[in-house]
Amino acid sequence: MSTTSPGAREHDLNAGPLEERGIIAFRHVDLVYKDQAALKDVSFTVANGEFLCLTGPSGAGKSSVLRLIAMDAFPTRGQVIVRGMLATKMSRRRIPRLRREIGFVFQDFRLLEDRNVYENVAFAQLVVGVPSHQIVRNVMRVLTNVGLWDKRHRLPRQLSGGEQQRVAIARAMVNSPKILLADEPTGNLDPVTAQEIIDLLFRINDAGTCVVFSTHDHGIVKTFGQRVIVVQGGRIASDVKRRVPVDRNASLADRMYRPGETATREPVHA
Numbered sequence: 001m002s003t004t005s006p007g008a009r010e011h012d013l014n015a016g017p018l019e020e021r022g023i024i025a026f027r028h029v030d031l032v033y034k035d036q037a038a039l040k041d042v043s044f045t046v047a048n049g050e051f052l053c054l055t056g057p058s059g060a061g062k063s064s065v066l067r068l069i070a071m072d073a074f075p076t077r078g079q080v081i082v083r084g085m086l087a088t089k090m091s092r093r094r095i096p097r098l099r100r101e102i103g104f105v106f107q108d109f110r111l112l113e114d115r116n117v118y119e120n121v122a123f124a125q126l127v128v129g130v131p132s133h134q135i136v137r138n139v140m141r142v143l144t145n146v147g148l149w150d151k152r153h154r155l156p157r158q159l160s161g162g163e164q165q166r167v168a169i170a171r172a173m174v175n176s177p178k179i180l181l182a183d184e185p186t187g188n189l190d191p192v193t194a195q196e197i198i199d200l201l202f203r204i205n206d207a208g209t210c211v212v213f214s215t216h217d218h219g220i221v222k223t224f225g226q227r228v229i230v231v232q233g234g235r236i237a238s239d240v241k242r243r244v245p246v247d248r249n250a251s252l253a254d255r256m257y258r259p260g261e262t263a264t265r266e267p268v269h270a
């Protein structure tokens with residue numbers, strides 16, 4: 001990795017079958033909102049099926065990275081490539097199709113307050129034109145996976161915060177996305193409920209979906225045993241992969257105090 005020349009890395013990303021390339025690649029990305037610089041020279045790649053944690057203080061640029069992946073924002077300079085497609089070269093007509101391959105979960109859940117649990121999830125299928133008999137099957141599958149099929153007739157306000165977030169995750173997953181972006185998904189939850197949500201994201205990742213999880217809580221991501229990119233002032237401050245696999249079935253407390261866990265610092269992926 002560290003021995004590859006920039007030219008060779010470029011080649012890696014552009015050649016070969018799509019599955020062998022990074023599912024997400026940023027190359028020297030700057031993002032400027034009007035007069036506010038949000039990201040500066042950000043480069044990294046994410047492998048298919050990876051669980052990536054993005055951390056850093058408020059205003060560091062975490063949400064901006066996620067918005068670029070979702071093609072909800074476009075780089076001012078540099079390149080963003082998602083599933084082999086270059087953001088700046090995408091025709092606007094093709095963006096909705098790419099977005100279908102990306103699920104997004106937010107800190108504040110963003111459920112439709114006047115629709116019940118079932119309708120909130122089914123809506124994501126309706127807007128992409130899935131036939132109704134398939135919608136029932138798919139909604140049942142994802143709501144069962146998050147443990148909320150029995151509460152499908154409830155309105156969001158009749159659910160706890162953790163349950164609302166599980167509905168939001170079911171909605172993000174119902175179109176079987178290749179990438180799940182979770183922007184501070186545990187920010188409004190108590191530690192125990194937060195852990196349940198994180199375990200659910202791990203399960204989703206184990207089933208093959210690439211997950212990008214952002215949080216300002218650096219302490220918690222260190223316990224995950226996953227790759228952590230720290231963003232500071234719009235730049236990547238570090239990109240660390242953990243060598244020791246963490247037992248995801250252990251409780252959070254067990255993991256936090258696991259002795260002998262070491263991290264290996266690797267060069268920033270370009």
Ligand SMILES: Nc1ncnc2c1ncn2[C@@H]1O[C@H](COP(=O)(O)OP(=O)(O)OP(=O)(O)O)[C@@H](O)[C@H]1O
Binds near residue numbers: 034036058060062065
């Ligand atoms: N729509 C916008 N217009 C102008 N500036 C923006 C906009 N969105 C974000 N910014 C600025 O870009 C920078 C990065 O913001 P971003 O939301 O990506 O940070 P963040 O790391 O997600 O922060 P937080 O932890 O508070 O969510 C900040 O300085 C912010 O003020």
Ligand SMILES: [Mg+2]
Binds near residue numbers: 063064
């Ligand atoms: Mg943010």
